[in-house]
Amino acid sequence: MPIVPDDKNWTWVIEQLCTDCGYDGSTVDVSRMADHVRDNAARWPALLAHPHARLRPTDDQWSALEYGCHVRDVFRLFDERLALMLTEDGPQFANWDQDVTAIEQRYDLQDPATVAAELIDAADAHARRWETVRAEQWQRTGYRSDGAAFTVETFARYLLHDPVHHVDDVERGNQVLADGELD
Numbered sequence: 001m002p003i004v005p006d007d008k009n010w011t012w013v014i015e016q017l018c019t020d021c022g023y024d025g026s027t028v029d030v031s032r033m034a035d036h037v038r039d040n041a042a043r044w045p046a047l048l049a050h051p052h053a054r055l056r057p058t059d060d061q062w063s064a065l066e067y068g069c070h071v072r073d074v075f076r077l078f079d080e081r082l083a084l085m086l087t088e089d090g091p092q093f094a095n096w097d098q099d100v101t102a103i104e105q106r107y108d109l110q111d112p113a114t115v116a117a118e119l120i121d122a123a124d125a126h127a128r129r130w131e132t133v134r135a136e137q138w139q140r141t142g143y144r145s146d147g148a149a150f151t152v153e154t155f156a157r158y159l160l161h162d163p164v165h166h167v168d169d170v171e172r173g174n175q176v177l178a179d180g181e182l183d
Contacts, residue, residue, distance in 0.1 A: 002060065004060060005097075006098065009148070013161040014026075014154045014158050015157075018161060020165065020168070021169075023161045025158070025160070028160055030138070033133075033156050034127035037075070037160075040071075040123070040164060041122075041123030042120075047068065048064060048065060049112065050064060052064065053065050054112070057172075058176065061173055062102070062169070064174070065107065065110060065112050066107040066108055067166040067169055067170050068116065069107035069110055071163045073105075073122075075119065075163070078159045079125055079126040079129050081093050081155070082129050082133075083129060084142060085137075085152050085155065086140065090142065090143060092143050093143065093145060095145040140152050
């Protein structure tokens with residue numbers, strides 16, 4: 001079965017536990033977002049250097065490489081969106097189809113070492129933006145194309161789930177691949 005595009009509305013992770021990966025957005029200290037972003041990014045070089053990085057654990061799940069490309073692009077996109085939220089009143093965010101991006105940018109053919117370096121750079125740039133958020137800016141708003149409203153604070157909680165969840169996806173996928181080698 002090929003990868004099915006993800007059309008779920010993940011905004012519930014802002015306040016509820018994700019039972020798949022264990023992320024609990026309600027407990028995130030958003031004042032430490034720069035640290036959270038950098039800590040997550042630090043895990044990716046090893047995941048992308050893994051011998052299985054280019055392999056999909058199942059036909060319907062991305063490889064570590066594809067997830068790494070996605071997380072890199074999430075950090076880049078969310079940095080742009082955070083900049084808008086901090087400088088404009090109520091910005092509207094254009095729709096981003098992550099599945100189309102994965103195909104058009106050929107995530108599956110990119111170089112894992114290059115992606116690791118780009119992901120670290122994107123995370124660091126994004127972390128630096130979080131370091132500029134002032135106390136009075138946490139309640140500024142922005143709107144996704146489907147009408148979902150975010151404050152800078154809820155945007156932080158929503159963002160962080162994605163890279164955390166995908167580290168878990170890759171680690172579970174690597175275990176599936178390792179178990180397959182033992183058979």
